[in-house]
Amino acid sequence: MKLILLGPPGAGKGTQAKRLEEKYGIVHLSTGDMLREAIASGSDLGKEVKEIVEKGALVPDAIIIQMIEARIAAPDCGKGFILDGFPRTVAQAEALDVMLTGKSLHIDHVIELAVEDAPLVKRISGRFSCAACGAGYHDEFKRPASEGVCDDCGGKAFNRRKDDNPETVKARLEAYHGQTAPILPYYREKGVLVTVDGMADFNAVTAAIEEALG
Numbered sequence: 001m002k003l004i005l006l007g008p009p010g011a012g013k014g015t016q017a018k019r020l021e022e023k024y025g026i027v028h029l030s031t032g033d034m035l036r037e038a039i040a041s042g043s044d045l046g047k048e049v050k051e052i053v054e055k056g057a058l059v060p061d062a063i064i065i066q067m068i069e070a071r072i073a074a075p076d077c078g079k080g081f082i083l084d085g086f087p088r089t090v091a092q093a094e095a096l097d098v099m100l101t102g103k104s105l106h107i108d109h110v111i112e113l114a115v116e117d118a119p120l121v122k123r124i125s126g127r128f129s130c131a132a133c134g135a136g137y138h139d140e141f142k143r144p145a146s147e148g149v150c151d152d153c154g155g156k157a158f159n160r161r162k163d164d165n166p167e168t169v170k171a172r173l174e175a176y177h178g179q180t181a182p183i184l185p186y187y188r189e190k191g192v193l194v195t196v197d198g199m200a201d202f203n204a205v206t207a208a209i210e211e212a213l214g
């Protein structure tokens with residue numbers, strides 16, 4: 001199964017992708033995570049994209065398309081994958097189609113997590129994750145059961161994304177509405193798009209996605 005999760009920053013794509021990865025045994029591919037890893041490693045790619053990512057703008061299509069094409073070709077993607085944060089422009093969506101068609105593959109489902117802008121700044125500004133296992137938390141909505149200790153792996157170090165601040169979130173929302181939302185009609189016309197209420201409780205969102213996947 002090959003899925004795309006679409007939605008604005010903070011809609012819950014990463015959380016849902018992790019759950020779907022576990023349930024269906026398919027790989028979670030987050031272009032944001034790949035770029036953050038490149039930045040942390042100090043690679044040439046990381047140096048090229050650092051400033052763009054930190055100000056909340058979109059990395060050029062050519063860089064992203066090359067990165068995802070190489071990743072999708074890896075053996076662990078054979079059973080399928082969940083794309084989180086890609087495609088983000090119509091050009092990326094078209095390039096993905098070309099990539100998949102060349103392998104006689106196609107996207108089975110596109111799930112849009114719909115959330116209004118207003119709650120997103122609050123959602124994003126308070127979030128942090130376990131440095132060891134990546135489990136997600138929030139200052140207000142989901143603190144670890146034992147303060148400072150990850151519920152999932154017992155890790156004691158946590159990360160906050162540099163771009164999770166109110167000013168950058170504004171730029172990221174503008175990029176979403178201006179460049180990413182125009183992808184929705186593209187997939188609607190193909191008959192693969194299902195919209196889920198991303199404001200519902202996390203478990204209800206998971207249930208709605210699973211129902212859409214059949």
Ligand code: AMP
Binds near residue numbers: 054
């Ligand atoms: P995310 O983790 O998906 O919120 O992505 C974090 C940042 O990485 C974005 O604000 C962009 O700067 C960059 N990025 C991630 N995926 C893409 C993409 N598909 N196209 C362009 N830029 C991207």
